[in-house]
Amino acid sequence: MQQKNMHSILLSLWFILIEGVIQLQASHYHWVVTEAPYTRLCGTKSILTVNGQFPGPTIYTHKGETVVVEVVNRSKHNITLHWHGVKQPRNPWSDGPEYITQCPIKPGGRFTQTVILSLEEGTLWWHAHNEWTRATVYGAIIIYPKPGTFYPFQKPDLEVPLLLGEWWKRDIFEIYEEFRATGGSPNVSDAYTINGQPGDLYPCSKAETFKVRVQYGKTILLRIINAAVNQILFLAIKNHSITLVGTDGEYTKPFTSDYITIAPGETMDVLVHANQLPGRYYMAARAYSSGINVDFDNTTTTAVIEYEGVNLNASSTLSLPYLPAYNDTNASYSFTSSLRSLASKDHPVNVPLKVNHRIFSTVSVNALPCPANRTCEGINGTRFAASMNNISFVLPDIDILQAYYYHIKGVYGKKFPKFPPLPFNYTAEFQDLALEVSKHSTQVRIFKFNSTIEIVLQGTNLVAGLDHPMHIHGQSFYVVGYGYGNFDKNNDPKNYNLVDPPLQNTVIVPRNGWATIRFKAHNPGVWYVHCHLERHVTWGMMTTLIVKDGKDPESQMLPPPPDMPPC
Ligand SMILES: *[C@@H]1O[C@H](CO)[C@@H](O)[C@H](O)[C@H]1NC(C)=O
Ligand SMILES: *[C@@H]1O[C@H](CO)[C@@H](O)[C@H](O)[C@H]1NC(C)=O
Ligand SMILES: *[C@@H]1O[C@H](CO)[C@@H](O)[C@H](O)[C@H]1NC(C)=O
Ligand SMILES: *[C@@H]1O[C@H](CO)[C@@H](O)[C@H](O)[C@H]1NC(C)=O
Ligand SMILES: *[C@@H]1O[C@H](CO)[C@@H](O)[C@H](O)[C@H]1NC(C)=O
Ligand SMILES: *[C@@H]1O[C@H](CO)[C@@H](O)[C@H](O)[C@H]1NC(C)=O
Ligand SMILES: *[C@@H]1O[C@H](CO)[C@@H](O)[C@H](O)[C@H]1NC(C)=O
Ligand SMILES: *[C@@H]1O[C@H](CO)[C@@H](O)[C@H](O)[C@H]1NC(C)=O
Ligand SMILES: *[C@@H]1O[C@H](CO)[C@@H](O)[C@H](O)[C@H]1NC(C)=O
Ligand SMILES: *[C@@H]1O[C@H](CO)[C@@H](O)[C@H](O)[C@H]1NC(C)=O
Ligand SMILES: *[C@@H]1O[C@H](CO)[C@@H](O)[C@H](O)[C@H]1NC(C)=O
Ligand SMILES: CC(=O)N[C@H]1CO[C@H](CO)[C@@H](O)[C@@H]1O
Ligand SMILES: [Cu+2]
Secondary structure (H helix, E strand, O other): OOOHHHHHHHHOOEEEEEOOEEEEEEEEEEEEEEEEEEEEOOEEEEEEEEOOEOOOOOEEEEOOOEEEEEEEEOOOOOEOEEEEOOOOOOOHHHOOOEOOOEOOEOOOOEEEEEEEOOOOOEEEEEEEOOOOHHHOOEEEEEEEOOOOOOOOOOOOOEEEEEEEEEEOOOOHHHHHHHHHHHOOOOOOOOEEEEOOEOOOOOOOOHHHOOEEEEOOOOEEEEEEEEOOOOOEEEEEEOOEOEEEEEEOOEEEEEEEEOEEEEOOOOEEEEEEEOOOOOOEEEEEEEEEOOOOOOOOOOOEEEEEEEEOOOOOOOOOOOOOOOOOOOOOHHHHHHHHOOOOEOOOOOOOOOOOOOOOEEEEEEEEEEEEOOOOOOOOOOHHHOEEEEEEOOEEEOOOOOOHHHHHHOOOOOOOEOOOOOOOOOOOOOOOOOOOHHHHOOEEEOEEEEEOOOEEEEEEEEEOOOOOOOOEEEEEOOOOEEEEEEEEOOOOOOOHHHHOOOOOOOEEOEEEEOOOEEEEEEEEEOOOEEEEEEEOOHHHHHHOOEEEEEEOOOOOHHHOOOOOOOOOOOO
């Protein structure tokens, strides 16, 4: 259905010059950020959109191409756009996170962003990257193999992007402002959505439920993106198994399962064979929420797979597929830890075997004592925070990239710790309440070009143990190990997978467990590291990596574009 757009884009191929290097440019997009009214769940509200579309426009491209997007802000809000999972070699300038690589595009402002694809192939996505604007400002990036090369799996008959989202009846800015003011948890959403639609199980939504029409015997490639604000999701399809063939813009060994676990920030390419009795079948998604006493939206969103030629008048009641229980950590873990790189001749694995720098970082939810004069609706009358290595990251007033490039002092410190300041039994059931208090600061970690880095992300049981989908900009990383409990530096590395670990940009750190990632820092720039649950970002669960320039010009950052938005 969206494929017809491909032809017009293919006809408009042209070349652009970046630093004297001619790059094939697939496409040039003009995007206008505007408010537009949308009706869902029996009510209408004005939401922030790109070109009035929700979900936003899809970018179609091929491996290795460069896309130019001219963004004009005709809304009353600040905005920035990020190309999630696009590594942007040498080009942090167009990466998007506010106050990390740019100042926001103000109302009336504009910014032409250059999106440089390199090794990515499959499905990625783009989304707004300031405050909670990404709740409605997101869309798919579809990266086809280079012309003349093919998918490493059977060619699908049909390709369908499936964007999972979250919908609040209230204005998202009100939800955001309210929880920042109260210090408590944000109100949970009123619905999950598939391609912007809540589906049959919500009031006033049935007529618009998203449908995929398919002929019996055909194969569908679903390009699934979790664009939800705060929730990891389980998804399954009634009577159909799901074969995962790619994740985060990289191919995987085919893996067949009855359900998937997909965290905000993750993308999954899956094949579904229409090989069941011709009929109508629900796809359904609902929360995976592991934190005890953590409030979540427990509703279920649905879409329909409809075989062609089925008599829709014949009364057939649709039934829901089996989905793991909302707190089934083992179901989530077992799916996530089964992912493997394809590791073929055309898609080789290149895991760093020697590590130059090791970082061990806790990822924690925190609770701060109530300051005089503030509302404190966090647990036991506190204000919630979140941290990495006990630092709740504070966004500066001008972006770190600008401060780094122009040597502006006083914007950030260089002391993000390589180890928790105070080691403790991270996953113990009972925790010393004094450990719940984090420090607030803007600390980055700086690496030489080409360093190999290993990061162990350790979940803690402070305040509430729960899963954290941690995302890094500017590079993909190999997930070489996972485990429950405290990371054991003597024994756990023995079980690392250095043969075919998955290459991802977002990793789910399991509840009261850990995950180890490895990558080579050969992309000079300023790169954000953060949890992809938006409430945790607001509370400070992030840091920033700076990768210095290498010696030769090809390993140095490109110069800033002339139209960087000013602060
Ligand atoms: C959040 O939920 C509370 C309790 O249901 C309600 O009183 C409040 O108005 C809600 N706030 C927003 C912004 O929706
Ligand atoms: C779908 O699966 C259920 C078991 O979950 C089975 O009872 C039913 O016969 C299947 N329906 C079709 C149409 O294949
Ligand atoms: C969802 O949570 C509400 C409130 O806790 C509860 O009343 C309801 O039964 C739950 N629904 C489902 C489908 O679990
Ligand atoms: C379904 O019902 C509608 C109205 O009742 C009728 O017009 C239509 O022909 C029926 N379609 C089939 C395939 O039976
Ligand atoms: C999940 O929650 C149910 C109650 O809702 C509880 O009985 C069960 O023990 C929990 N399971 C796990 C694995 O925590
Ligand atoms: C989950 O898996 C762990 C480790 O394999 C096991 O110890 C635990 O009993 C499992 N929990 C449940 C609820 O099945
Ligand atoms: C409390 O807040 C009010 C209004 O912001 C301010 O005028 C007052 O000085 C504050 N009091 C204290 C003790 O901080
Ligand atoms: C850490 O806490 C876990 C869970 O409560 C417990 O089983 C373990 O013995 C503790 N480890 C240490 C070293 O105290
Ligand atoms: C809240 O206070 C109670 C009573 O002091 C304590 O047992 C509990 O651990 C506290 N919870 C958190 C998350 O601080
Ligand atoms: C970086 O490492 C690659 C091998 O992975 C090597 O080819 C290249 O010369 C190195 N560059 C620098 C500047 O060290
Ligand atoms: C929009 O961005 C500008 C520039 O950084 C900033 O000064 C202003 O406070 C922002 N506005 C809002 C509403 O956040
Ligand atoms: C130049 C421009 O597009 N300005 C618009 C920015 O957004 C505000 C609020 O919607 C409009 O009033 C301006 O016209
Ligand atoms: Cu988190």
